[in-house]
Structures are given as C-alpha cells and as structure tokens.
Amino acid sequence: MRAARAKRSALCCKNWTPEQRGQALCRLYGRLCSLFAALREILVWRRLNTLPALDKERASCFCFRKVAKFTRLGIFELSKGQRMNDISAGPLVSALPFPTLVIGSDQKVIHANAAAAELLGGQVVNQNFVFLLRQPGLIAAIEDAAATLEKRVGKFATTAGRSEVRFDVHIAPADGNLVLTFEDTSEAKDLASFRRDFVANVSHELRTPLASVVGFIETLRGAARDDAAARDRFLDIMEREASRMAVLVDDLLSLSRVEESERKRPTTEVDIAMLANSALKQLDPLITAAKATVTFEDQGQGVKVLADEGQMRQVIGNLVENAMRYGAPAGNITVGIYGPAYERRLRQEAIRLSVRDEGEGIAAHHLPRLAERFYRVDSHRSREVGGTGLGLAIVKHIVHRHRGHLLIESIEGKGSTFTVILPVSDVKPALS
Ligand SMILES: Nc1ncnc2c1ncn2[C@@H]1O[C@H](COP(=O)(O)OP(=O)(O)OP(=O)(O)O)[C@@H](O)[C@H]1O
Ligand SMILES: [Mg+2]
Numbered sequence: 428m429r430a431a432r433a434k435r436s437a438l439c440c441k442n443w444t445p446e447q448r449g450q451a452l453c454r455l456y457g458r459l460c461s462l463f464a465a466l467r468e469i470l471v472w473r474r475l476n477t478l479p480a481l482d483k484e485r486a487s488c489f490c491f492r493k494v495a496k497f498t499r500l501g502i503f504e505l506s507k508g509q510r511m512n513d514i515s516a517g518p519l520v521s522a523l524p525f526p527t528l529v530i531g532s533d534q535k536v537i538h539a540n541a542a543a544a545e546l547l548g549g550q551v552v553n554q555n556f557v558f559l560l561r562q563p564g565l566i567a568a569i570e571d572a573a574a575t576l577e578k579r580v581g582k583f584a585t586t587a588g589r590s591e592v593r594f595d596v597h598i599a600p601a602d603g604n605l606v607l608t609f610e611d612t613s614e615a616k617d618l619a620s621f622r623r624d625f626v627a628n629v630s631h632e633l634r635t636p637l638a639s640v641v642g643f644i645e646t647l648r649g650a651a652r653d654d655a656a657a658r659d660r661f662l663d664i665m666e667r668e669a670s671r672m673a674v675l676v677d678d679l680l681s682l683s684r685v686e687e688s689e690r691k692r693p694t695t696e697v698d699i700a701m702l703a704n705s706a707l708k709q710l711d712p713l714i715t716a717a718k719a720t721v722t723f724e725d726q727g728q729g730v731k732v733l734a735d736e737g738q739m740r741q742v743i744g745n746l747v748e749n750a751m752r753y754g755a756p757a758g759n760i761t762v763g764i765y766g767p768a769y770e771r772r773l774r775q776e777a778i779r780l781s782v783r784d785e786g787e788g789i790a791a792h793h794l795p796r797l798a799e800r801f802y803r804v805d806s807h808r809s810r811e812v813g814g815t816g817l818g819l820a821i822v823k824h825i826v827h828r829h830r831g832h833l834l835i836e837s838i839e840g841k842g843s844t845f846t847v848i849l850p851v852s853d854v855k856p857a858l859s
Contacts, residue, residue, distance in 0.1 A: 517538050525542055528607040578599045635810075636672050681817075707723060727765065730778050733829070748818065766851075776850070777831070780847045784843055797835055799820065801817065829849055
C-alpha cells in the first residue's frame with residue numbers, strides 16, 4: 428500500500444525535481460517536433476493529391492511552387508525528368524572537403540558528406556532541413572531559393588568549444604534539389620578584427636613616446652633654449668623614449684620573423700641543457716645588474732630536441748628577463764631541464780624547460796591571455812621597466828614552431844613557473 432503510494436507520488440509531476448522537469452520538457456519538445464513534421468507531411472500529400480493536373484511523377488517529387496502555395500514550406504519546382512541523379516550525387520558530395528548537403532524535394536536531406544555530419548551532429552540524412560538547421564534566417568533563404576529557383580546565400584552559426592564558428596551557406600538549386608555548401612568565414616572575420624586590434628595597439632604603443640619626444644623638442648626650441656641643465660635632462664628623456672620605440676620595432680620585426688618561419692619545423696638537433704647553460708652565461712651581465720641569483724638544474728639526461736638555436740636562446744632570454752623584472756627584487760630564479768617523459772598534450776616523449784621565480788605571482792584570470800600580443804598584467808609597471816608586452820607572444824610563437832607547448836603556472840604571493848614543453852628528437856642520447 429505504502430509502496431503504491433510512493434510510486435504514485437513519484438509519477439506526479441508536482442513532486443519532480445527541476446532536473447526531472449527539464450528532462451520531461453525535452454522529451455515533450457522532441458515528440459512535438461516529430462508530430463509536427465509528420466502532420467506537415469500528411470498535409471502536403473493530401474494537398475498534392477487534390478491538385479487537378481498532377482501526374483504521378485510530379486506528385487512523387489513534391490512540385491514545389493504549387494505545394495508552396497498551400498504549405499508555405501514548399502521545396503522545388505520540378506519539370507518532368509528533372510531530378511538529380513542520386514547515384515552520382517552521393518560520391519560527388521562525399522568528395523567535397525567542406526560541409527555539403529543535398530535537400531530533396533520532400534524537404535529531407537538526401538545526401539550529406541562527413542564534414543556536414545560532423546558540423547550538424549551525427550544523423551543528417553533523412554532529416555527534415557527545418558529541424559536540422561533550426562536557424563530562421565537560413566531556413567528563409569532556403570525557402571526563397573526553392574521558391575525562386577535562384578541561388579541564395581544564408582548565414583549559419585554554431586559553437587566549437589568556446590568560440591563561435593560562422594558560415595556563409597551557398598544555396599543552389601540543382602536538378603530539382605537544393606545543394607547547400609557551408610563556407611567557414613570565421614577565420615577571415617577573426618583575421619580582419621585581429622589586424623584592426625593589432626594596428627590600434629601598435630599605434631597606441633608608439634603614440635606616447637612620440638608625443639613625449641615631440642613635446643620636448645618644442646620645449647627645447649622655446650622656454651628651455653638657454654637652460655643647459657634642463658636641456659640635458661630633456662635629452663636623456665628623449666633618448667629613453669626613442670630607444671623604447673626602437674625596442675618596440677625590434678620586437679615587432681622579431682615577432683613577424685618568427686611567424687613567417689612558424690610552418691617550418693627546425694631540423695637541427697640541439698642538446699637543450701647545453702644550450703640553456705650557454706644562454707644563461709650570455710645573460711650574466713643582466714643577471715648581475717639585477718642582483719638576481721639564477722640556479723641551473725639539469726635533469727635532462729642529455730636528451731636532444733629539434734630546435735632553432737637562436738630562437739631557443741630568445742625564449743630563455745625572454746623568460747629569465749621576465750623573472751628578473753616581475754619576480755622578487757634580487758630574488759632567486761631557477762632554470763631547469765627535466766625529463767624526458769611522456770607528455771599527454773603532445774602525445775609523445777618530451778622534455779621540459781622551466782623558469783621559476785619567487786615573485787608576487789599572477790592572478791589566475793590573467794593566465795589564459797598572458798601570451799597575447801601587448802597583454803600586460805600591469806601596463807604601467809611593464810612600460811616603466813621598458814617592456815613592450817610582446818616578449819611572451821614571441822615565446823609562444825617560437826614554441827609553436829617547435830611543435831611544443833607553453834605552460835604558465837602561478838600562485839599569487841608565491842611566484843610563477845613558465846614551462847616550455849618540447850618534443851624530443853628520435854635520436855638516442857649519446858653514451859658517455
Ligand atoms: N614572471 C612573471 N611574474 C609576474 N608577471 C609576469 C611574469 N612574466 C610576465 N609577466 C606579466 O606578463 C606580461 C607580459 O609579459 P611579456 O614578456 O609578454 O611583456 P613585457 O615583459 O611587458 O614586455 P617585453 O616585450 O619587453 O617582454 C608582463 O607585462 C607582466 O605583467
Ligand atoms: Mg617580457
């Protein structure tokens with residue numbers, strides 16, 4: 428008796444949890460969609476069968492314009508014998524590299540290639556295009572193309588991971604069907620906005636030192652013309668601002684060179700521990716000037732990586748320079764080589780080169796954007812120490828060229844560790 432009551436109470440929707448209610452709503456929505464599709468098809472067929480001059484073939488092909496009058500969801504105007512050859516269309520669609528669909532005269536997808544299945548999620552063939560695409564603008568464009576038998580272009584947007592992917596959908600009537608091809612336009616749009624941001628950032632970075640130089644020239648020509656002490660001070664500032672611009676131009680050129688070479692993987696085998704050691708020796712004057720202590724830990728077992736020596740020196744230089752700038756003043760910095768070990772991210776054996784400082788650390792929300800061009804945690808501080816905000820962007824591009832990964836870990840108040848993970852070369856370490 429009690430069990431029966433409990434069962435009844437579980438069935439009563441008043442006792443459902445919000446999660447159960449959500450699931451039930453989803454199920455109901457799915458069933459309503461199928462019911463709606465079935466009803467519409469029945470309606471279309473009934474209308475067709477009442478059309479006076481409708482021959483069997485036209486009926487089977489859903490004569491588009493006439494059906495459109497009745498259903499406002501019609502598909503194609505077909506003349507006799509005007510049907511896409513199903514046997515040849517399938518392989519043709521499959522061979523295309525971009526998402527492609529063929530919608531038949533019954534509003535259902537008759538062909539779809541693997542790219543389309545991936546984009547639209549699994550089962551695509553035999554699905555009604557309205558329920559498959561679900562984007563009103565695109566559905567209207569398809570109906571318009573079908574009604575006018577003219578090409579149309581619609582828009583389709585979806586999400587891949589956290590970013591939005593946008594497509595131009597080219598709709599072309601062909602042999603009584605509609606062929607839809609999806610052209611990914613997100614990259615072109617991203618590139619355009621990236622260029623705009625880049626130009627804005629570079630101009631912003633150049634504007635301040637330029638304005639200061641122009642201002643001091645005017646002062647030197649006017650009020651400070653005969654003031655020797657002021658002249659020397661202003662000339663010092665002008666020199667500093669001019670060298671800041673020169674550093675920015677150098678960094679921009681360096682970044683563009685790295686980007687240019689990014690597709691070509693380095694081919695020279697380099698003992699990364701030896702290279703790190705010699706790079707640190709080169710940095711000795713800077714380390715001494717910063718009164719920092721750099722400890723070198725070599726646990727790399729003489730493993731070699733395919734690397735561009737000059738670029739790897741630049742990586743070590745930029746990371747150690749940052750550790751000196753933003754780490755604790757006169758603090759301890761550890762540069763280490765560890766591995767080799769299997770790296771899940773690279774799906775192969777790799778070696779880790781890390782630079783660790785004991786500075787104030789970086790708040791977690793900055794970490795994902797830290798290697799973007801011109802991104803700084805504290806712009807004022809970075810500019811004061813002569814930073815351009817490009818150092819880590821250069822590091823990231825160099826690491827990508829080496830098919831590696833840049834890992835940034837930081838704990839506020841304790842310090843930061845920048846780790847470069849590099850795939851090891853296939854050559855076995857030399858026996859000593
Ligand atoms: N070790 C570190 N500890 C704390 N913050 C850091 C560290 N390394 C980098 N940062 C932060 O990341 C920002 C970006 O560093 P990045 O090296 O790209 O530029 P920068 O040092 O400002 O200029 P530069 O182009 O001269 O290197 C820095 O401005 C700083 O705020
Ligand atoms: Mg830097």
